[in-house]
Amino acid sequence: MALSFPNPSRSYDGARHGVWFWGYDNAREITFLVEDRVLMSLDSTLSSDESTALASFDRHRDEILRIAMALYAEGQQTIYTLH
Numbered sequence: 001m002a003l004s005f006p007n008p009s010r011s012y013d014g015a016r017h018g019v020w021f022w023g024y025d026n027a028r029e030i031t032f033l034v035e036d037r038v039l040m041s042l043d044s045t046l047s048s049d050e051s052t053a054l055a056s057f058d059r060h061r062d063e064i065l066r067i068a069m070a071l072y073a074e075g076q077q078t079i080y081t082l083h
Helices: 035-044 048-058 060-073
Strands: 009-011 016-027 028-035 081-082
Touching: 009 048, 009 060, 016 035, 016 048, 016 060, 028 060, 035 048, 035 060, 048 060, 060 081
Parallel strands: 028 081
Antiparallel strands: 009 016, 016 028
């Protein structure tokens, strides 16, 4: 299990209230959604809009990726939600 995050892309989803991002285990793409409430726990100044959610994700990217890696280590799914 060699999860990596070479692609810095992320996308805000207003309907799901979170930020999507992608990791890769060899050629397999793994999709992650970090919910707004997780971002709010990392950044108390966060409001629920796209620009501030993406900025918060960027500020806390390393911590979010560590959480994602730990979550991925527990299973072999292709979609995970950080909540």
